Amino acid sequence: MLGAARRQLGSGPMLGQVLRRLRPAAAAEAARGYSAAAKEMTVRDALNSALDEEMSADPSVFLMGEEVGEYQGAYKISKGLLDKYGPDRVLDTPITEAGFTGIGVGAAYQGLRPIVEFMTFNFSMQAIDHIINSAAKSNYMSAGQISVPIVFRGPNGAAAGVGAQHSQCYAAWYAHVPGLKVLTPYSAEDARGLLKAAIRDPDPVIFLENELLYGESFPVSAEVLDSSFCLPIGKAKIEREGKDVTITTYSKMVGYALQAAEILSKEGISAEVINLRSIRPLDRAAINASVRKTNRLVTVEEGFPQHGIGAEICMSVVEESFEYLDAPIERIAGADVPMPYAANLERMAVPQVDDIVRAVKRVCYRAVPMAATA
């Protein structure tokens, strides 16, 4: 537990690090026992190496955003890239999200491959007109003449004590829009493979990272470390196989779900954990195949509940696998409230491992169902 915390601190000075109270990172240990690989890599290093390799392979790839150059990245994701590729390819921008996002889009129209970093996806709201209207929709509006090979990346969702304006999850917002692809890596393997896929993709990709995962280490195989490694967009990963219930989730919650699965296995419930990896397109085939096997579903997400990812997954299962369900679907999400600042309130506003365990027990009829809420 402390080992993971120490690893986070040991990665060098980070923005706001000293002010944050780290949550007990009991997550790491249980989640990692599934690969025999010798090497471990943090998510931060995974992202950095993916950026480095793709910039090296294709000179039209460039990175722009606040503090990505001389500061080495607000969260040190772009460390070393300015020295290696120079200021023409690693651009420190002024604090002008609308302007520089639009500039990235215009450059993509003309065949370059920009990676636009948002310091957090909360700031993408300043630029959302360009993401949706000039990036996502242009391929359609121009009848295929204009393609926009751009990646928008940055941390998404809750961090620790950063308050309501820095904690929102944007997966549901962007996944709503045709013309965008939305990816949510969890492990170092996900980070490397999905970022490389995003950079190589000819369409706009929203790449939702998680600040609290940057410092976490995951085992990586030699295949993952190879510079040609790439994961397919639109394919989920079964992180843990099970037969009694399916838990679908993404990003940081994958770790929580794996912990919950471990706890549940001691109580005789075998949970299958699906790491969605790709929110748009959603791997409906994998989700439905799993639910047809287990007959029960719990969706887990950190974002606000209404019109969230879980709602879409629930509908997909109802449409395709209704007869296979033995229990109503449970949806675990963040509380329907702007993220509070106080640590205890924040803990209550974000799903915890216990919430997942309880939800699984409810769908297995091992516990009393919750009353309907307004």
Added chain:
Amino acid sequence: MAAASFTAAKFLAPVAARSGGERAPPLPAGASSSSFARALRRGGAHHPRLRTALAVSSDVLAGNKAQAAAAHPAVTREEALELYEDMVLGRVFEDMCAQMYYRGKMFGFVHLYNGQEAVSTGFIKLLNQADCVVSTYRDHVHALSKGVPARSVMAELFGKATGCCRGQGGSMHMFSAPHNLLGGFAFIGEGIPVATGAAFAAKYRHEVLKQSGPDGLDVTLAFFGDGTCNNGQFFECLNMAQLWKLPIVFVVENNLWAIGMSHLRATSDPEIYKKGPAFGMPGVHVDGMDVLKVREVAKEAIERARRGEGPTLVECETYRFRGHSLADPDELRKPGKNYFPISALLH
């Protein structure tokens, strides 16, 4: 009588006054440039160029309107015919759109360019195929000037599969990759960062990818209106375009009205061209109803960009003869201007 030709040196002259009496009295040229320079020296002037950044009106340099007619820059007969044909095409096309719309064959939002032809023709006819144009929803004539066939544009407005965007874009979203027409945007200000990005790509291609065109950098023109000049993205891009010396010309089509909102009611300082020097680039004002004057200013600005000297802000004072769109009842404006761009060229 030779015209006062508009060379790069003119851009580096001290701040000159605007002609005419309708606006603020001219700034005393000496005082302003020296006070500006003094301020810079105080602030650590490591940008010598800023000391001479300026706002000029081509009217001043070309004399007043009466002299201007005789002092027009020389154009060959072929050039004049090309300009005339382009302007007439734009006008006739837009008139046909109005007819079709009121007959119920065209639908949705249609914004016509009648009256502003001199700006589109004056600028775009100077461009190469590789140069880019980014426009707003008032984009039909920009598309035509850039070379998109009239048939493709009209078919697009009818929603036909033979349209330049297969009927998927519509009036406000004209795109043509072969002509480097990069839209057609509905949100005001939206095209400005996209245009700045296209200019960025041109510079990147030259400096990083080492793909150079024979003439110099490919230039991008961003067209937008007076209302847009109060929008944040406009200022963000003036800053970044000058910061990174991008090959772009910001062309303001100031027709004094944003739907029913008068420019003077919406803007604290209505002289838009003055906003260029605030960001370190030249700001030029020109009579947007005179295609030859527009062309002269455009030539200078485009060549500056091509040489890598960075952006220019050009304010073209023009007028739209019709409402904001064909759905606009246009009750707030009073007809005033009676200066017609096409007939002016004839004379």
